Amino acid sequence: MGGLSAVKMESVSDQIRAIVLKQLSALLPEPVPISDQTNIVRDLGLDSLAVMDFVMAIEDDLDISVPLDRIAEVETVGDLIRTLDELKAQG
Amino acid sequence: MSILAKFAPLRDAYEKLKSVGYDPFSIKFDAILSPTEGVVNGRRTILLGTNNYLGLTYDPTCIRKSVEAVEAQGTGTTGSRIANGSYDGHKRLESELARYFGRRHCMVFSTGYQANLGILSTLAGREDHLIIDADSHASIYDGCRLGHAEVVRFRHNDPDDLYKRMRRLADKPGEKLIVVEGIYSMLGDSAPLAEIAAVKRETGAYLLVDEAHSLGVLGENGRGLAEAAGVEADVDFVVGTFSKSLGSVGGFCVADIDGFDMLRVACRPYMFTASLPPSVIASTIQALHQMESRPGLRTRLRNNAKRLHGGLGALGFQVGPEVSPIVSVALPDRETAIMFWNRLLNAGLYLNLALPPATPNNHSLLRSSVSAAHSTAQIDFALDLFAAIGREFGLIPGAGADALPQAATA
Numbered sequence A: 001m002g003g004l005s006a007v008k009m010e011s012v013s014d015q016i017r018a019i020v021l022k023q024l025s026a027l028l029p030e031p032v033p034i035s036d037q038t039n040i041v042r043d044l045g046l047d048s049l050a051v052m053d054f055v056m057a058i059e060d061d062l063d064i065s066v067p068l069d070r071i072a073e074v075e076t077v078g079d080l081i082r083t084l085d086e087l088k089a090q091g
Numbered sequence B: 001m002s003i004l005a006k007f008a009p010l011r012d013a014y015e016k017l018k019s020v021g022y023d024p025f026s027i028k029f030d031a032i033l034s035p036t037e038g039v040v041n042g043r044r045t046i047l048l049g050t051n052n053y054l055g056l057t058y059d060p061t062c063i064r065k066s067v068e069a070v071e072a073q074g075t076g077t078t079g080s081r082i083a084n085g086s087y088d089g090h091k092r093l094e095s096e097l098a099r100y101f102g103r104r105h106c107m108v109f110s111t112g113y114q115a116n117l118g119i120l121s122t123l124a125g126r127e128d129h130l131i132i133d134a135d136s137h138a139s140i141y142d143g144c145r146l147g148h149a150e151v152v153r154f155r156h157n158d159p160d161d162l163y164k165r166m167r168r169l170a171d172k173p174g175e176k177l178i179v180v181e182g183i184y185s186m187l188g189d190s191a192p193l194a195e196i197a198a199v200k201r202e203t204g205a206y207l208l209v210d211e212a213h214s215l216g217v218l219g220e221n222g223r224g225l226a227e228a229a230g231v232e233a234d235v236d237f238v239v240g241t242f243s244k245s246l247g248s249v250g251g252f253c254v255a256d257i258d259g260f261d262m263l264r265v266a267c268r269p270y271m272f273t274a275s276l277p278p279s280v281i282a283s284t285i286q287a288l289h290q291m292e293s294r295p296g297l298r299t300r301l302r303n304n305a306k307r308l309h310g311g312l313g314a315l316g317f318q319v320g321p322e323v324s325p326i327v328s329v330a331l332p333d334r335e336t337a338i339m340f341w342n343r344l345l346n347a348g349l350y351l352n353l354a355l356p357p358a359t360p361n362n363h364s365l366l367r368s369s370v371s372a373a374h375s376t377a378q379i380d381f382a383l384d385l386f387a388a389i390g391r392e393f394g395l396i397p398g399a400g401a402d403a404l405p406q407a408a409t410a
């Protein structure tokens, strides 16, 4: 059982990662290397409004709502993926 | 490193803004002459950015009531209503507002900002949910941050997106409070309130409408968007301000819900700040009476709004989607907006410069707010000025630079 759910978890994670990367690259004027450590505001130069809009697009893709306090905690791409993972798991 | 070092990027942006000419964040009026005229740098200037929708700031009856109150009751209350007690005027204003809105309860706050801060943070508690329009005013965002509820935004004026988010919350415990505005302050558009009320009913949520810019503007009796849309029964809480149509300062919330008065001993932005002074209360009560008894003010306001919105659109400027007293022109970029705004001011027209991130969709806006007190000549002066500068900047079609029009007087 544990093994099965671990596999499932990973595939959800991968799906979330793919969505985040897709929405981020749609936003950036030119391709930039992005890792989990990439700081969304500092490294990608997105202002808080752009971050909000980008999160809304992801919310649509994943059919979840990300509460504002959870968005405020996010600094890096890795933070965002973890937050989305948790929210998606809660359903 | 100074404690202010974190503001270095903001300082740079601000310095750049100021380098073009006037500082839009600290314009000083040498004198205010009327609801629609002032003096800036020694020049008579038409005021087209004051939110003074009904022009009541100089209403002689409001001024008289205010003077009588300050003479009889002094300049200030010097304390909060919880600690120092209420004056008769506070109670009277609250019952007049409740009567006007046809509701049983009203709480008056010292500003509209504090009304949102207090009501949102207190109504929605730890387990509850606030669902707010993404383009909400700063006071709504700040009210959300002050409280402990979970906050979710929905796409601006999009009832389907709201519905989706309500559906996701369906199984979660706690009350849900939807928050929208009657007229949005940057573009002058209104919430699709009938559709939002339908979502509210279907999902069993509460609905709050901030009628800051729509009080005295929309609806047969000026009660705002809820009245205009015919859904007052679905709106559980109305928040508003005295600082626009009522020409003073302060805020309020009216409701019909049982037990509303408990908020008076739970709501910190109500409890821990000084109450409004008697002069403000007195002019506000009188302004409410004027607003009720002179529907012609609303007609004049609407005609002025139509003239400015229609005129700017006809010139080829990009204006908001609806005719409203807030008429915003979107310019292609920040620099153009700043230069245009400076030229307008130099020629004797004051309005608001609104720049990202304070604006929706990163628009750079020249934001006008029309008043019932504007004369047709003043509106036309603004239109002529926009035409001349717009052509000179190559923003609208038409022949080269016209001579700048001379300031109209009321």
Ligand SMILES: Cc1ncc(COP(=O)(O)O)c(C=O)c1O
Binding pocket: B111, B112, B113, B114, B116, B137, B139, B181, B185, B210, B212, B213, B241, B242, B243, B249, B250, B251
């Ligand atoms: C939508 C909205 N709500 C609340 C406020 C706050 O009102 P006040 O100026 O009375 O604090 C404003 C305006 O400033 C507003 O535009």
